[in-house]
Amino acid sequence: MEDETYFSNNFDGARLNGVAYDGNDHYTIWITAENTPINVSPWYSFKVWTGKPREITIKLSYQDSRSRYYPKISLDGIHFKALDSTAFKVINPGEGEFGIKAAPEFAEITLRIGNKPTWISAQELYTSKRVQEWVDSLSIKPFISNYEIGKSHENRSMQLMEIKEYPNTKKALMIISRQHPPEVTGFLVMKSFMETISGDTEQAKNFRKEYDVFAVPLMNPDGVDNGHWRHNMGGIDLNRDWENFNQPETRSVRDFLNKKSNEGYEFVFGADFHSTWDDIYYPIDSTVIGRERKNCIRLD
Ligand SMILES: [Zn+2]
Numbered sequence: 001m002e003d004e005t006y007f008s009n010n011f012d013g014a015r016l017n018g019v020a021y022d023g024n025d026h027y028t029i030w031i032t033a034e035n036t037p038i039n040v041s042p043w044y045s046f047k048v049w050t051g052k053p054r055e056i057t058i059k060l061s062y063q064d065s066r067s068r069y070y071p072k073i074s075l076d077g078i079h080f081k082a083l084d085s086t087a088f089k090v091i092n093p094g095e096g097e098f099g100i101k102a103a104p105e106f107a108e109i110t111l112r113i114g115n116k117p118t119w120i121s122a123q124e125l126y127t128s129k130r131v132q133e134w135v136d137s138l139s140i141k142p143f144i145s146n147y148e149i150g151k152s153h154e155n156r157s158m159q160l161m162e163i164k165e166y167p168n169t170k171k172a173l174m175i176i177s178r179q180h181p182p183e184v185t186g187f188l189v190m191k192s193f194m195e196t197i198s199g200d201t202e203q204a205k206n207f208r209k210e211y212d213v214f215a216v217p218l219m220n221p222d223g224v225d226n227g228h229w230r231h232n233m234g235g236i237d238l239n240r241d242w243e244n245f246n247q248p249e250t251r252s253v254r255d256f257l258n259k260k261s262n263e264g265y266e267f268v269f270g271a272d273f274h275s276t277w278d279d280i281y282y283p284i285d286s287t288v289i290g291r292e293r294k295n296c297i298r299l300d
Contacts, residue, residue, distance in 0.1 A: 003050070003051055003052040004050065004051055005025075005027075005048065005049070005050040005054075005056060005113070006048065006049050006050065007019045007027075007029070007046055007047070007048050008046060008047040008048075008117070009045075009046050009047075009227070011047070011077070012125075012127040012128070012129065012224075012225040013045050013121075013125045013126075013127045013181075013224060013225060013227050014045050014046055014047075014227045015031060015043050015044050015045055015046070015227030015228075015229075016029060016030075016031065016044065016045070016046035017029075017030045017031060017032040018030035018032075022059075025054060025055065025056045025057065026056070026057045026058075026059070027056060027057070027058045027059070028058075028059045028061060029044075029046070029058055029059070029060055029061070030061055030062075030063070031043075031044040031060060031061065031062050031063065031065075032062075032063040033063055033064075033065075033228075033229045033230070034223075034226070034228045034229060034230075034231055034235065035231060035235040036063075036064065038229055038230050038231065038237075039180075039229070039230050039237065040064075040065040040066070040068060040100040041065075041068065041180060041181075041182045041183075041229045041230050042062045042063075042065040042066075042067075042068055042069065042122070042229055043069070043122045043123075043181055043182040043227060043228065043229045044060065044069070044120070044121065044122050044227075045119065045120070045121035045122060045125060045227055046119075046120055046121075047077075047117040047118065047119050047120075048111070048113055048117065048118055048120065049113055049114065049115060049116060049117045049118065050113050050114065050115070051115065053112070053113065053114040053115070054112070054113065055110060055111065055112050055113075056110070056111055056113055057108060057109070057110045057111075058108070058109050058110075058111065058120070059091070059106055059107070059108045060106060060107045060108070060109070061106050062106075065100065066094060066100050066101075066103040066104060066105050067090065067103050067104045067105070067106060067107040068100060068103050068122075069122035069123060069182065070082060070083070070088070071083040071088065071107070071109055071120050071121070071122070072120075072121050072122070072123060072124055073111075073118060073119065073120060073121075074118070074119040074121070074124070074125075075116065075117075075118060075119070076119075077117075077119050077125060078125070078130075079124075080119070080121060080123075080124035080125070083109055083120075087109055087110045087111065088107065088108075088109055089107070089108040089109075089110075090104035090106070090107060090108075091104060091105060091106040091107070091108055092104055092105035092106060093105075098277065098278070099277065122182055123182055123184035123185065124184060126178075126184055126187055126224070127224060127225055128156055128218055128221040128224055128225050131178075131187075131217055131218045131221075131224075132157075132159065134191065134217075135159055135161055135217060138161070138194065138195065138198060139161070141198055143163060143164060143165035143198070143208065144161065144162065144163050144198055145161075145162050145164075146159055146160060146161045146162070147159070147160055147162070148160070149216070149252045149253070149255070149256045150248060150249070150251065150252025150253075150255070150256075151248060151252070152220075152221050152222045152232065152233065152248060152249055153222055153232060153233035153234055153247070153248060153249075154222040154226075154233050156221040156222055156225070157221070158216060158218075158219075158221070158248075158249060158252040158253075159216070159217070159218065160214060160215065160216055160256065161194065161213075161214070161215045161216075161217065162212065162213070162214055162215075163194070163197060163198055163208065163212060163213040163214075163215075164212040165208040165209070166208070166209055169209070169210060169211060169212050170264050170265050170266060171210060171211050171212070171265070171266050171268050172211060172212040172213065172214055172260065172265050172266070172267050172268070173211060173212075173213045173214070173267070173268065173269045173270065173271070174214050174215075174253075174257065174267050174269075174270045174271075175190060175193070175194070175213060175214065175215035175216070175217075175270070175271050175272075175273070176215070176216045176217075176219050176253065176270075176271075176272050176273070177190040177215075177216070177217050177218070177219065177272070177273035177274075178190075178217065178218050178219055178220055178224060178273075179219040179220050179237075179238045179239045179272070179274070180220070180223075180230055180237075180239070180274060180300075181220060181223040181224045181227070181228045181229070181230070182229065182230075183273075183274050183275040183276065184275070185275040186273040186274045186275035187217065187218075187273060187275075189273055189275070190215070190217060190271075190273035191217070193271075193273075194213070194215055194217075197213055211268070212265075214256070214260070216252075216253055219238060219249055219253070220232050220238055220249060232247055232249055234246070234247050238250055239272075239274075239300065274300045276300050279300070282300060
């Protein structure tokens with residue numbers, strides 16, 4: 001009907017678990033996790049449109065969580081910007097200055113919607129398809145290649161990017177990102193890192209004379225495309241599986257590293273790009289060496 005309003009979660013990266021109409025163009029939506037217990041990273045992403053352009057208000061409510069991510073808005077699903085602050089209201093503000101307790105219990109957003117969809121998302125959408133487009137675009141350079149090193153639970157490709165300009169280099173960096181789907185800003189830093197290393201500056205050229213770079217930009221492609229808060233399709237936080245390797249995603253990286261080590265590679269540096277709260281670096285205690293390092297790794 002022409003004056004009805006529609007919500008959709010029918011796209012990669014979407015998460016919207018329920019909608020209730022409260023009257024007076026006010027809606028309450030439910031955002032729930034893929035499984036529990038889970039870290040409080042309440043990812044959401046959905047589309048809304050109507051037959052009769054109007055202003056609506058949407059209350060976002062979460063399962064055992066609070067309003068962590070400020071809404072980003074898009075009219076094409078690609079270009080996002082933060083919602084205008086005048087359209088954002090908090091309900092039941094949090095306490096303190098840091099962490100989930102400081103976040104409001106609910107968020108309420110007011111939007112002018114029309115015939116074409118408006119995307120509302122916790123962060124901008126970087127689905128597996130969009131990430132692969134970026135990987136392919138960078139792989140146009142003659143010294144960059146990408147290939148599959150394994151499959152995810154849902155049979156998505158675990159893609160590795162390789163930067164190798166000189167045949168005899170045996171020192172390498174290992175880069176991973178996006179174990180946790182909502183951490184898009186961490187992914188964007190990794191993207192910028194890879195573009196800088198493969199750039200035309202003297203610094204980058206000199207760097208590539210000595211080091212190769214191996215990167216898995218999307219460690220959790222299933223979680224990303226299914227709009228997960230945190231886990232893979234096995235219901236596991238991949239960043240807690242680097243000891244037991246029960247998951248195909250972590251195993252693919254382990255097996256790749258073993259293979260390269262057997263080829264004589266020395267991995268001199270590893271970086272795992274996340275984004276959380278206010279932290280910038282999560283260094284490993286450099287005074288501890290060898291296998292005991294596992295006791296000192298900061299996890300996020
Ligand atoms: Zn993380």
